[in-house]
Every structure is written in structure tokens, then in C-alpha cells.
Amino acid sequence: MAGERRRRGGEGPRERTRERGTRREREREREQQQQQQRGPGRGRAALVVAAAAALALGLAAAAAEWKRWSAAARLVTPHPAPPALPPGSTGPLASPQRFWGTYRPHVYFGMKTRSPRALVTGLMWLRQSEGGGGLRHTCEQSDGLSRYGWLMHDGENFGVQEIRDGDLSLKTEFVKRPGGEHGGDWSWRVTARTEGAGGPAPLLSLFFYVATDGQGTLRPHLENGTRLAAVTGTTEELGDFTLTFLRPTAGSGEDPKYASYHYLEAASxxxxxxxxxxxxxxxxxxxxxxxxxxxxxxxxVDAFRGLPGEAPRGRLLLHQVTLEPPSTAEVTFESGSAAGRPGRLAGAALSAALGRHAAAFERRFEETFGLGRKGFPPAQRRFAQAALSELLGGLGYFHGRSLVQAPLQERPVPAPEAALFTAVPSRSFFPRGFLWDEGFHQLLLARWDPALSREVVAHWLDLMNAEGWIPREQILGEEARAKVPPEFLLQHSETANPPTLLLALQRLLPAAPPPFLRRLFPRLRAWYDWYNRTQAGPLPLTFRWRGRDPQPERFLNPKTLASGLDDYPRASHPSPEERHLDLRCWMALASRVLAEVAERLGEPAGPYREMERALSDNELLERLHWAPELGAFADYGNHSAAVGLRWQPAAPPAPGRPPSAPRLVREVREAPRPRFVEALGYVSLFPLLLQLLRPDSPRLPAVLAAMRSERQLWTPFGLRSLARDSPLYMRRNTQHDPPYWRGSVWVNINYLALRALSGYAGAEGPQRERAAELYRELRHNLVANLYRQYAESGFLWEHYSDSTGRGQGCHPFAGWSALVVLVMAEDY
Structure with missing residues (x-):
């Protein structure tokens, strides 16, 4: 037994071991087989997961790329609605009276046609005592002219301008005469005089020129080899024409004047x-x-040897006449298609035509504005005529491409070619179109010439892209681009501007032809929808300007250029939580005007009226924007009141590099928090300016009190832009950025204030008499100061000092400062 047990014991374990090993091997084999069976599936699954992830990433990348591409494509795609301006409507057959004009506002005197590649004409002059460096051509503040600007200009047929350059006085005049199929004829007269005692008269050279830009031909006709007597030419838009340079005469008479003549023919x-x-x-x-x-x-002019950097693409022909003032020189343009003209428009015929047009202008001005009936003396009436005329003489026709960029784009791209007929804020400093300025310009021009104003509004709306966006600054063509610093060329598609064109449209609306409104309406809807989609705020019925300065640490208060109020104090730390009061009020106005247009056309107006009621709800307005601690309406955002500028010491110089200069940087002494912005100023007035406050509003007395408080907004010259007791009143924004909308008096906002006060004075309510009293005082202060500054300086100005009333900023600025004409006429 024992031996059996041992045998079994001896062999058993071996057997058991062998048997156990066999099972394990079988299990291992089964596991291997299962693994072999599972392995490819698991790998395939991993591959599928990896492929799916890669596909998802690829699809996401493709979607992002598609989104970028789509945004880029829509950025430069014109809006699909039919154009607001019918094709060909600015051409010589459809609009001959406006085909030629002084549409080159950036030059002291010049004319062109409303054509993409226009023939241009112009004047330069040189006081020989200043040498060659004193050549005058484009309007430059650095030229130091004591006065220049249009005294009379009707926007179509004629104009009279006075220029004072030191002791030299130039009077430039033009008259147009209709006829033919290319805009008719025109003539110029330039009269030169000098002021000074004794001695030989200083020498003066006048340069009259004609130039092409890429198309057309010019042929000079010389007398005695040096005098350019005439130029004949042909362009696509003008057909054949003749430009004649008449010999100068002495003073205003017809006696010939001795002169030296030179001419220049050059590739431009x-x-x-x-x-x-x-x-x-x-x-x-x-x-x-x-x-x-x-x-x-x-x-x-002697010989032109070319300029570096650009190949010639046009021709220039120039006639120089050098003489001793007093003298008169005339130039005539005669269209080849004008038949049966009574004679050359020169000499006595030109004088008679100028006299007729001047008389007609004065009659029309009085019929339109009634300043004589209101008791304004002749000097103030002439001032008002000059303000209107400088705005009309500042109309420009531009053609070219904007440089635009969407948020998802890495690089800017050129927009499609476009044309723009528009007034400009300043012939010297801002000779181009600005969206929010133009609405104010058209308030005045719509009163003078509604058809002209409708055309300008249509031009602007035709700049709209597929998204409904209109770039706020229009820099079209090389002449316009040459006057703009590079950093301001680019227009960002998320950036808005106040829709002030709707103010002008509201004025035009009662007499606007239905076909005009029908063409505008799709674009107005798209524009309105764009604001609601892109400028929405953090809460329902709130709005926020996009595009504030992206580097807040560089600024005492980051600017908000989109609002038009630039450096007006907003929340110190830009964030998506901001609520901007002025934009909310602009959207209430937009809703009102869209509803009025829709009702005129029989279109559904309910959504616009509903939005107008919601945005005009005074209780909701108070909840969102009334700042109890300020006692005024205000913006809301992430804000610190304890900010300032301090000098940052120069950093130690790096090896081989010069030391950096000290600079002013922002210092935040208290962390920002969500709160109302303690800035009482123009933004605080917007519920009144756009007449959203009810006449019986319990907040209206506080708003009127702030307006009349000399510690806050009231001055003898108009309402200042920021209260004198506000923390950022007249504070610099950076080392190189002086205050702008932080205390100065601005005419456009004062006009809106007077318009609103006039409305509240005429409405039933407890503040009726108070509003009427403020209206009378404010109107007197504004008109008196603008006239006084014009009489002393010769210019309207961009803005005015709240402490002295003196003109500030750029000049001449007959943009919205020309609204003084409507204030004098009490035409709101």
C-alpha cells in the first residue's frame, strides 16, 4: 500500500503536474487564441477611435477654416440688396448739374467730375519771397494761413472763396454753365491782392493744372514756346474738351498785366x-x-526728372503765370458736346454770371433759414452763409478700396472698389468720409437741398457689406490715403459707429419719394439687424460698443473710438459686462426711424415699434443706467475710480542699445469691480438728447440741473463734454494723448441738446418752463461764441475751450460745427 502510495505519490504528482501544466497550456493557448481573436478587433477599435478623433479634429479645423473663409468672403461681399443709388444716377446724363464740382476738398481750389478715373484740375500758388518751399496746394494746417474757406457755395453752380496767406489775399470763384452731354462748361477767376506799404509788389506765381489718372489724353497748345495757352483732351467720361488759360489782367479790370509764363508737361x-x-x-x-x-x-517749373518709388500712370499739364498783384486770371473749360453756347464765359460775361448766382444764393439762403427775419445783423448772416458754404464746398467724390479686417482673419484685405459722395469734417485734417459725422452734416444739407442729401445717404448705404456692416471711416483712393496716418487705415468689421444717418433720414422722411425709401429699406433693415447682432450687451435690451482699446494698461481710460466720443470716460477695465448708455439710446432712435420708414412703405412695423417701446421704457432705463451715487444716468462696467498715470523710470540699457526713455503708464490703486462709471457728461445726457425721457420723468429735473450747473456742464460758450468735478475732467489719456472729449464744448452734442430742450419746452410737463429757459440761454451762448471765434480767427473749429471759448483742434472744421446755422434758424 505504502509502495503504491509512494508510487502514486511519486508518479502522481508528476502526473498531476503534467496534467496541471497541460491545462495551463490549454488555458494559455485559449487565451492566446482569444487574444489573437480579440487583438485585431481591439486594434481596429483603437484605430477607429483614433481615426474618429482625427476626423473630428480635422472637421473642427475645417469648420474653423470654413468659418474664417466665410467671414472673410462676406466681409468683402457687397450686400445683395439692389443698390440704394440707381446705376448711372451720378453720371453726366442723369445728373448733369452735379457732375462737375469742387469735389477735391483736400486742395485749396480744384474741380473734378464724379467719375472713378476723373480728370482733375487745380490751383497751386507760390509767394516768390518764400522760395520754392512755400508752394501751396493741399490744405495744410502747417501752412499757417490766417483764413480760407467758401463764403458762398450753392453746392452745384457756383462758389466764392477767400484765402489769406500772409499779406496775400486770393479770391477764387467758379461758375458752371449747363449744356451738352458731359456736364457742361465752367469758368474760374482768381483775383490776387497784397496788403503792405510801399516798395515793389511781391512776386506771385499761380499754377493752373490739369491731370489725368490712368485714362484719357491731353494735348498742349503753346504760344511763343513758353506760354501754355490751352489744353485739348479726351476722356471716357468727358468726351472732347478744351481748357483755355486767358492772359491775366490788372486787378478787376480788363487791362493786360505783364507776366512771365512757364509750363510743365510731365508723367504723373x-x-x-x-x-x-x-x-x-x-x-x-x-x-x-x-x-x-x-x-x-x-x-x-523747369524740368521734371521723375520721382522715386512709383511708375508713371497719368499726365500732368501745368500753366505757370508769374506777376505782381493786383491781378486777375481766368480759366475756361468748354465741353465738346455743348453746342450753341452764347460765347466764352469770361470777362464781363463771367462777372454777370457770378453776380446772378450770388444774388440767387442770398435769396435762397434767406428763404430757407430766415435769419434776416429773425433779426440777425448782416455780419452774422454772412457768417452763417460761410458756414453752410464751407460744408457744401467740402463735398467730395471718392473712389477706391477700403482696407478691412474681420476678427478671425490674420491679415487685412482690400474691400471691393466703391464710390462715395460725401461731405467731410475738415478740409485740412479729415478730408474723407466719417460715418457718424455724416449724419450731422446731412441735418443741415437736407434742409438746403433734400435731393442732394438723399443722394449722399444712398451713397453711404451702398457701402454696406453682406453682413450689414458699414466701415466707420472711408479712405478711398490714393489722395485720401495720403492724408491718413498708417495706423488709421485699417477698418475692423466688429466696430460700429453711431447711426446718425438715421437722424438725417428722419428729417428727409416727410418729403422723401417712396421709390427712394423702397430702395433704402432692405439696407436699413440689414444695418439695424447688424447692430442688434454684433453690439448686443450682457443683458436683454442692453448694448456694448465693440473695439475698445485692447491694451488698457497703456491708457488712463481705454478709448472707445466706435462710439464717436473717443476718450470719453468709460469703465476703466473693458469687459463683456459693460452696458453703454449712448448706444442704447441710439438703438431706440434707430427703432423709431425704422418703424416710421416701414409705416410709410406699408411694411410690417410692429417689431420696430415694440423695440422702440422697450428701449424707451423709462423704468427699465433707470434700472439699467441710473447711478444713484452720481445722481445721473451712466455706463456700467468693471470699473475702478482709483486710477492714474505715473512715470515709469527708464529701464537699464541693454548692451549695445540706447537707454529707453521714461514713460507714463497706468497705475490702478484699487481693484475694479462691477459698478456705474462716475463720469457725468455727454453720455449722461443721451436719454434727454434723443428725447427718450418722458416730459414728466422724475429724473428730468436732475438732468436739467446738471446741464445748468457751472460746476458740472454749463459754460458761457455751450455745454462742456465732461463735468468739471468728474475725476477725468481734462486729464491726459497717455503721455502723447491730450484730453479730447473730456471737457471741451462740441457743437454736434450742443445741437442735440438744443433740439431736445426745444422739444421739452413745447411738451406738456412740469419742466416745460425750465427747459425753455435753458434753451434760450444755451442757444445764445453757443451762437455768440462761434460767431466771435469765427470773426477773430477766420475759422469754424473742431471743438471749443470750456474755459475761454477759443477754437481748438483742427480747422477749418465746417463739419458738424456748421450746425450753428440750424441753431440760428431754430430749425430742429
């Missing part, structure tokens, strides 16, 4: 470089030698 690298072409061609090797008089050397 572009209209924006005409001044350089002429300046580089000047030589002082010439001698002025009148019979029996001393001989004098002077500068004249």
Missing part, C-alpha cells in the same frame, strides 16, 4: 504726388524783367 506717378512733381521741377534760374522795372530772380 499719381494724383497724390502732384505737389511733389511740381516742387521737384522748380528752379530759381529765371528772371522777371518787366519793361523799365528792376529785374528779379524767381522760381519756375
Amino acid at each position: 506717378p499719381g494724383l497724390h504726388r502732384l505737389t511733389e512733381v511740381v516742387r521737384s521741377s522748380l528752379s530759381d534760374r529765371f528772371v522777371f524783367a518787366p519793361p523799365g522795372r528792376p529785374r528779379r530772380r524767381f522760381f519756375a
Whole structure:
């Protein structure tokens, strides 16, 4: 037994071991088989998961790329609605009276047609005592002219301008005469006089030129080899024409005047470089030698050897006449298609035409504005005529491409070619179109010439892209681009501007032809929807300007250029939680105007009226924007009141580099928190300015009190933009950024204030008499100061000092400052 047990014991375990190993091997084999069976599936699953992830990433990337591409495509795609301006409506057959005009506001005197590649004409002058560097052509504040601007200009047929350059006085006049199929004829007269005692009269050179830009031909006709007597030419838009330079006469008479003549024929690298072409061609090797008089050397055009950097693409022909004032020079343009003209529009015929047009302008001005009936003396009536005329003389026709960029794009792109007929804020500093300025311009021009104003509004709406966006600043063409610093060329598609064109449209609406409104309405709807979609705020019925300065640490208070109020104090730390009061009020106005247009056309107006009621709800307005601690309406956002600028010491110089200069940087002494912005100023007034406050509103007395408080907004010259007791009153925004909308008096907002006060004075309510009293005082203060500053300086200004009333900023600024005409007429 024992032996059996041992045998079994001895063999058993071996057997058991062998048997156990066999099972394990079988299990291992089964596991291996299962693994072999499962392995490819698990790998395939992993591959499927990886592929799905890669596909998802690829699809996400593709979707992002598609989104970027789609946004880029829509950015430069014109809006699909039919154009607001019918095709061809600005051409010589459809609109001959406005085909030619002084549509080059950036030059002291010049004319062009409303054409993409227009023939341009212009005047330069040179007081020979200043040498070649004193050449005048484009309007420059650095030229130091004591006065220039249109005294009369009807926007179509004629204009009279006065220019004071030191002791030289130039009077430029033009008259147009209809006829033919290309806009008719026109004539210029330039009269020169000098002021000074004794001695020989200073030498003056007048340069009259004609230039093409890429198409058309010019042929000079010379007398005696040096005098350019005439130019004949042809362009696509003008057909054949003749430009004649008449010999100068003495003063206003017809006696011939001794003069020296020179001419220049040159290949032009572009209209924006005409001044350089002429300046580089000047030589002082010439001698002025009148019979029996001393001989004098002077500068004249000699030879042009080209400018570096740009290939020629146009032609320039220039006629220089050098003489001693007083003198008169005339230029005539005659269209080849104008038949049966009674004679050349020059000399006595030109004088008679100028007289007729001047008389008609004065009659029309009085019929329109009634300032004589209101008792304004002749000097103030002439001031008002000059304000209107400078705005009309500042109308420009531009053609070219904007440079635009969407938020998802890495690089800017050129927009499609576009044309724009628009007024400009300032011929010297802002000779281009600005969206929010233009609405104010058209308030005045709509009163003078509704048809002209409708055309301008349509031009602006035709700039709209597929998204409903209109770039706020229009820099079209090389001449416009040459006047703009590079950092301001780019327009960002998320950036808005106040829709002030709707103010003008509201004025135009009662007499606007239904077909005009029908063409505008799809674009108005798209524009309105764009604001609601892109400028929405953090809460329902709130709005927020996009595009504030992206580097807040550089600024005492980051600017909000989109609002038009630039450096007006907003929340110190930009964030999506901001609620901007002025934009909310603009959207209430937009809803009102859209509803009025829809009702005129028989379109559904309910949604617009509903939005108007919601945005005009005074109780909701108070909940969202009344700041009890300020006692005024205000913005809301992430804000700190304890901010300031401090000097940051210069950093130690790096090896081989110069030391950096000290600079002002922002210092935040208290962390920001969500709160109302303690800035009482123009933004606080917007519920009143756009007349959202009910006449019986319990907040209206506080708003009127702030307006009349000399500690806050009241001055003897108009309402200041920011209360004198506000923390940022007249504070610099950076080392190189002086205060702008932080205390100065601005005419456009004062106009809105007077318009609103007039409305509240005429409405039943407890503040009726108070509003009427403020209206009378404010109107007197504003008109008196603007007239006084014009009489002393010769200009309307961009804004005015709240402490002295003196004009500030750029000049001439007959943009919205020309609204003083409507204030004088009490036409709101």
C-alpha cells in the first residue's frame, strides 16, 4: 500500500503536474487564441477611435477654416440688396448739374467730375519771397494761413472763396454753365491782392493744372514756346474738351498785366504726388524783367526728372503765370458736346454770371433759414452763409478700396472698389468720409437741398457689406490715403459707429419719394439687424460698443473710438459686462426711424415699434443706467475710480542699445469691480438728447440741473463734454494723448441738446418752463461764441475751450460745427 502510495505519490504528482501544466497550456493557448481573436478587433477599435478623433479634429479645423473663409468672403461681399443709388444716377446724363464740382476738398481750389478715373484740375500758388518751399496746394494746417474757406457755395453752380496767406489775399470763384452731354462748361477767376506799404509788389506765381489718372489724353497748345495757352483732351467720361488759360489782367479790370509764363508737361506717378512733381521741377534760374522795372530772380517749373518709388500712370499739364498783384486770371473749360453756347464765359460775361448766382444764393439762403427775419445783423448772416458754404464746398467724390479686417482673419484685405459722395469734417485734417459725422452734416444739407442729401445717404448705404456692416471711416483712393496716418487705415468689421444717418433720414422722411425709401429699406433693415447682432450687451435690451482699446494698461481710460466720443470716460477695465448708455439710446432712435420708414412703405412695423417701446421704457432705463451715487444716468462696467498715470523710470540699457526713455503708464490703486462709471457728461445726457425721457420723468429735473450747473456742464460758450468735478475732467489719456472729449464744448452734442430742450419746452410737463429757459440761454451762448471765434480767427473749429471759448483742434472744421446755422434758424 505504502509502495503504491509512494508510487502514486511519486508518479502522481508528476502526473498531476503534467496534467496541471497541460491545462495551463490549454488555458494559455485559449487565451492566446482569444487574444489573437480579440487583438485585431481591439486594434481596429483603437484605430477607429483614433481615426474618429482625427476626423473630428480635422472637421473642427475645417469648420474653423470654413468659418474664417466665410467671414472673410462676406466681409468683402457687397450686400445683395439692389443698390440704394440707381446705376448711372451720378453720371453726366442723369445728373448733369452735379457732375462737375469742387469735389477735391483736400486742395485749396480744384474741380473734378464724379467719375472713378476723373480728370482733375487745380490751383497751386507760390509767394516768390518764400522760395520754392512755400508752394501751396493741399490744405495744410502747417501752412499757417490766417483764413480760407467758401463764403458762398450753392453746392452745384457756383462758389466764392477767400484765402489769406500772409499779406496775400486770393479770391477764387467758379461758375458752371449747363449744356451738352458731359456736364457742361465752367469758368474760374482768381483775383490776387497784397496788403503792405510801399516798395515793389511781391512776386506771385499761380499754377493752373490739369491731370489725368490712368485714362484719357491731353494735348498742349503753346504760344511763343513758353506760354501754355490751352489744353485739348479726351476722356471716357468727358468726351472732347478744351481748357483755355486767358492772359491775366490788372486787378478787376480788363487791362493786360505783364507776366512771365512757364509750363510743365510731365508723367504723373499719381494724383497724390502732384505737389511733389511740381516742387521737384522748380528752379530759381529765371528772371522777371518787366519793361523799365528792376529785374528779379524767381522760381519756375523747369524740368521734371521723375520721382522715386512709383511708375508713371497719368499726365500732368501745368500753366505757370508769374506777376505782381493786383491781378486777375481766368480759366475756361468748354465741353465738346455743348453746342450753341452764347460765347466764352469770361470777362464781363463771367462777372454777370457770378453776380446772378450770388444774388440767387442770398435769396435762397434767406428763404430757407430766415435769419434776416429773425433779426440777425448782416455780419452774422454772412457768417452763417460761410458756414453752410464751407460744408457744401467740402463735398467730395471718392473712389477706391477700403482696407478691412474681420476678427478671425490674420491679415487685412482690400474691400471691393466703391464710390462715395460725401461731405467731410475738415478740409485740412479729415478730408474723407466719417460715418457718424455724416449724419450731422446731412441735418443741415437736407434742409438746403433734400435731393442732394438723399443722394449722399444712398451713397453711404451702398457701402454696406453682406453682413450689414458699414466701415466707420472711408479712405478711398490714393489722395485720401495720403492724408491718413498708417495706423488709421485699417477698418475692423466688429466696430460700429453711431447711426446718425438715421437722424438725417428722419428729417428727409416727410418729403422723401417712396421709390427712394423702397430702395433704402432692405439696407436699413440689414444695418439695424447688424447692430442688434454684433453690439448686443450682457443683458436683454442692453448694448456694448465693440473695439475698445485692447491694451488698457497703456491708457488712463481705454478709448472707445466706435462710439464717436473717443476718450470719453468709460469703465476703466473693458469687459463683456459693460452696458453703454449712448448706444442704447441710439438703438431706440434707430427703432423709431425704422418703424416710421416701414409705416410709410406699408411694411410690417410692429417689431420696430415694440423695440422702440422697450428701449424707451423709462423704468427699465433707470434700472439699467441710473447711478444713484452720481445722481445721473451712466455706463456700467468693471470699473475702478482709483486710477492714474505715473512715470515709469527708464529701464537699464541693454548692451549695445540706447537707454529707453521714461514713460507714463497706468497705475490702478484699487481693484475694479462691477459698478456705474462716475463720469457725468455727454453720455449722461443721451436719454434727454434723443428725447427718450418722458416730459414728466422724475429724473428730468436732475438732468436739467446738471446741464445748468457751472460746476458740472454749463459754460458761457455751450455745454462742456465732461463735468468739471468728474475725476477725468481734462486729464491726459497717455503721455502723447491730450484730453479730447473730456471737457471741451462740441457743437454736434450742443445741437442735440438744443433740439431736445426745444422739444421739452413745447411738451406738456412740469419742466416745460425750465427747459425753455435753458434753451434760450444755451442757444445764445453757443451762437455768440462761434460767431466771435469765427470773426477773430477766420475759422469754424473742431471743438471749443470750456474755459475761454477759443477754437481748438483742427480747422477749418465746417463739419458738424456748421450746425450753428440750424441753431440760428431754430430749425430742429
